[in-house]
Amino acid sequence: MIRLVASDMDGTLLNSQKETGRGLKGVIRTLRNRGVLFAAASGRSRGSILSYFDDMPVTVIANNGGAVYLEDGTLLFTGEFPYEKARPVMEAARSASYMHLVLIGVKDTYVQMDEPEEHKIFADFYFNKKVRFVPSLEQVFLTDQIVKISISTGANRQNENRGMKFMQQFADTFSLVLSGDGWVDLTRKGISKGYGLEQVCRHYEIAMEDTIVFGDYLNDLDMLRLTPNSYAMANAHQEVKKACMNVTRFTNNEDGVVRELTNIFGLE
Template identity: 35%
Template sequence: MDLSKIKMVVTDMDGTLLNSNHQVSNRFFEIFEELKRKNIQFVAASGRQYHSMVDKLRTIQDDVIFVAENGALVKKQEEVLLTTPISRNNIDPILELFASEEDIHPILCSKDIAFLHTSSTKCLGSLSEFFSKYKIVENLSLVDDEILKIAIYHFENAEEYIYPSVRHLEDSLKVKNSGSNWVDISHKNAHKGYAMEKLMQTYGVASDEIMVFGDYNNDLEMLRLSEYSFAMANAHPNVKKVSKFETSSNNDFGVERILEKLI
């Protein structure tokens, strides 16, 4: 495995760079300084809100490209490089699917803030980990902000309790199981692969010059772009099938171990 040509490192956050306590290791921040010295661009790519991602990487935020909301928003140093909003015509029908479901919580994600329904306050402790900036509203259909993504939460199993109700939308929208508790719905082009293709074109990076780490189905498109794609040991079977390599789990410094080999 010849890593001498790598110009860009891309990693998912939850289940990948973050451990099970949603923390970034001190070990990573030490490695990051070496990446910076070698002029290797670091990209954080997540289904998380931009502000939530920054909270995890605040000390290095000026040197990171953030691919947020599963690729619907790309920012660097507060400059918006890409937005891919979902059509307003798609939002209300999706909300109506879950209007009577007490344990399913749709969240509307805009560029700057997330909108939660009042019924979601009962699980606010879990949701606030992923949304640093949010507003609670009585009627999501009345939100008039531009929406980048509809994130739908189930406290137990999103793949079982949410995905079957929305899989029929896959012909016209991007529908992703982005974690054990989440299904994300967005514009057809609002995914990490599309965002990374744009960044690779902008920065002149080829498939053998980029290293990508992921653990869940919302990482599949970006993993396919790289000759050096790594699935975490804790990854979804689909991710392990697509990735060319595997590393240890997010709780066993899986990303850091490979980056140490790179530097």
């Protein structure tokens, strides 16, 4: 019996304009009334994720698993790392002109004020206007628990593989994933969306075979592989489609998740 639905956000639950599909909130309410929980899993921060759900009861797997929150906002887990570990990554990213930094903490998402305007606009759009622009990224380690480093390589994705290859030098101390829209994400070693989903299921005592998971990109693979009820979006990366048991009929721009859940649960 399905007890939990988990979905990625960008490229899955959100369309290309960063909007949720029609009927999503109604589906979540109906599932909740049937005893089925909903978890949003994303590279975004909790604040950015929740801005799409208003007051809906949603479990949040934020920052690619770097922070996990229960429906009531309780922080279940955090994969914080200190500035000493982050510093070499930040220095390396700043050495390449096509890389631009975003730090994601438990409290906020941060971009340095002196970044190019193009990057600031793109980061603000991607994180749904939940970005704080600060004089120094180094200083935020003193006031927040930093759980993820995001590196934008450009909205057109032309440099994402180049950036991923360059950042592989830190693979011994960080988990690295491409998370779509040209982003290279680094979390504490061993942390992923899959790890976050495992924490949620352990807390609620839900077996993996009683979960449904939706995703579209490479940073979703760890959680998609945990369940036999895995769904790659019709617009998903080919590697994601190969790894999943199912592929949705519709894309993220066609309300694919809502339509699939409507069909699976026999909703109107």
